[in-house]
Every structure is written in structure tokens, then in C-alpha cells.
Amino acid sequence: MKVSGTLIMYAIASLAVTIIPGPTMLLALTNGVTKNARIISMGMAGAAISDLILIGLVALGLGSLLIASEVLFSLVKWVGVGYLFWLSCQLWRSAPVTLILEPTRLAPPASGKRAFMRSLLVALSNPKGLLFFSAFLPQFVITDQPQVMQYLTFALITVTIDIIIMLGYVFGGIQAARVFTVVGLKRLNRTCAAIMLFLAGGLAAYRKT
DSSP: HHHHHHHHHHHHHHHHHHHHHOHHHHHHHHHHHHHHHHHHHHHHHHHHHHHHHHHHHHHHHHHHHHHHHHHHHHHHHHHHHHHHHHHHHHHHHOOHHHHHTTOOOOHHHHHHHHHHHHHHHHHTTTHHHHHHHHHHHHOOOOTTSSSSHHHHHHHHHHHHOOOOOOOOHHHHHHHHHSSOHHHHHHHHHHHHHHHHHHHHHHHOOOOOO
């Protein structure tokens, strides 16, 4: 009962945090606008694997190392800032015309790989994710129980919640592609770009506490 109650509490807390729009969810939204199943699924896979990697790093204690090392933290942080800034520029400049004129055209396989790497790198280059899991996840670990299985269970819960929320954002992107005009889609892209730029600024100003 103690374990199941802890897992339920973790799931609720994780859901509350995940549903807040962030870079990963914005990418899911823009991937949904393409209406390309490969791009959508590969983007979601990249985000899901990033969760597994981050929780694995926390289980190995590397989250504590990032907290302790100011140099390592700063390095990862500014890499993340630069990458988010680059993505915001790409979204701002992207032209959504082909998404409406050629909605059934299959993207080359490289597009799926780019979507995967983009989602993966966005999560991994943001130190707040690792710091968040380092401070948040251990609070739910029952110390007198086998910890490996607990971390695996937490990882599965996190990935499941992320996928469910991402599907909601993807659906929103698909609906936008159906309803919006070319001008509307361009505005959506630029809105996502502006939010991502704001997130980059927030990450740049972020300090460890």
C-alpha cells in the first residue's frame, strides 16, 4: 500500500509538472502541424528516451555531480540556451506553405531522424531537467525497498505521462494544420518560436539554489 500510494503521488505530481508547456511540448505541437506520422512518432521517441536517460543519470548519482559542479552546470546550461535560441530562429523562419499544399507528401527518412535528435537534445541540453529529477524524484524513493525497480517504475510512469501529454499537443498541431490558413500557421510557428526564445532566456537567467 505504501509503494502504490507513493507511485500515485509521483504520477500526480509528474502530470502537474509535465502539462506545463515547455520546449519538448512545443516541439510536439510543431511536429503535429506537419501531420507526418514519422516525424511525430520519432519526435515523441526522442523525448521519451531523454526521460529514461535523465532518470538513469539521477539513479547513478550524476545529478548530484551537476549540482555540485558550477563549471559543469554552466557548460550544460549555456549549451542548452544556445540550442533553444537556434531552434527558435528555425521555427521563426520556417514556411508552413507546403504543410497545406502537400499534406500527404512523405518526408524523407532524415526528417524523422532530425525530429528524434531535436527532441532528445532539447531535453538533454537543459540542466533544469536533470536538476529537477535530482531534487524531485528521490523524495518518492522508499529507501528500505529495492531502488533499481523503483527507478525503473518511476521512469515508466514518467515516459507514459509524457507521451500522453505530447499526444495532446500533437493533436492540437494537427487540428491547427486543418483549420488555420497559411498565415495562421506562420503565426503559430512564430508564437512557438517566441515562447521558445523566452524559455531560452529563462534558462540563461536560471541559477542553482
